[in-house]
Amino acid sequence: MALCLIAAVFFIYALSVGDDPIQMDEDGVQGMTVVPMMYIAYIVMAIIIGLVAVFVVINLFTKPGALKSAAVSVGIMLVIILLAYFVFADNSTLDPATGKQVMLDDGEALTAGDSQWIGAALWTFYIIGILAIGSILWAGATKLVKK
Numbered sequence: 001m002a003l004c005l006i007a008a009v010f011f012i013y014a015l016s017v018g019d020d021p022i023q024m025d026e027d028g029v030q031g032m033t034v035v036p037m038m039y040i041a042y043i044v045m046a047i048i049i050g051l052v053a054v055f056v057v058i059n060l061f062t063k064p065g066a067l068k069s070a071a072v073s074v075g076i077m078l079v080i081i082l083l084a085y086f087v088f089a090d091n092s093t094l095d096p097a098t099g100k101q102v103m104l105d106d107g108e109a110l111t112a113g114d115s116q117w118i119g120a121a122l123w124t125f126y127i128i129g130i131l132a133i134g135s136i137l138w139a140g141a142t143k144l145v146k147k
Helices: 002-017 019-024 029-062 066-090 110-145
Strands: none
Touching: 002 029, 029 110, 066 110
């Protein structure tokens, strides 16, 4: 409750001064309004992540079935990531349209390892998306068949 009141005070103060002073003055008004709200958000997020982690661990050790289910889920996820990395992702650093080396925003060239990790992340996303859509369709089809 106290965090809500503090955030409300900062929010009302930020609304009362408007956008222009906050954008123009990084140390003054912004330091008094935006920065404290960001620190409060970081603190609250850390508290929530800590509590979630504690309750997940407690739940895993109090219910053996949940521990087995979590281990199976993590194992399946690891298999999908390994499959995406070693089978589907390539380590090409050339732009397919131009045939030139891909340059990053900071001026460095894309490395083969970075290219493979990027490809693996994309393929992992595609595989999980296809599995999610497939499970939704499967659940809908089995409901229709049972009726």
